[in-house]
Amino acid sequence: MSIETPCIAVCMINPQTDLCYGCGRTMPEIARWPRMASSERLAIMAGLPQRMADAGMDVPKPRQKRPSRTDATS
Numbered sequence: 001m002s003i004e005t006p007c008i009a010v011c012m013i014n015p016q017t018d019l020c021y022g023c024g025r026t027m028p029e030i031a032r033w034p035r036m037a038s039s040e041r042l043a044i045m046a047g048l049p050q051r052m053a054d055a056g057m058d059v060p061k062p063r064q065k066r067p068s069r070t071d072a073t074s
Contacts, residue, residue: 005033006023006048014055019057024049
């Protein structure tokens, strides 16, 4: 089972904003993430780009999904 995540593997907290440079989540959100309901994760994820923009942070592009072997052979 996969968990929705905005993580792009750039895991550093901006000391001025207390937001992750990579995803825009706070440390408490990151810590609680695996225990959150899907609806709560999706609601937080929906607001992350604006949260980061409001904090003057660059909003990273989402990770690209790697093509599966079946995608490559089709």
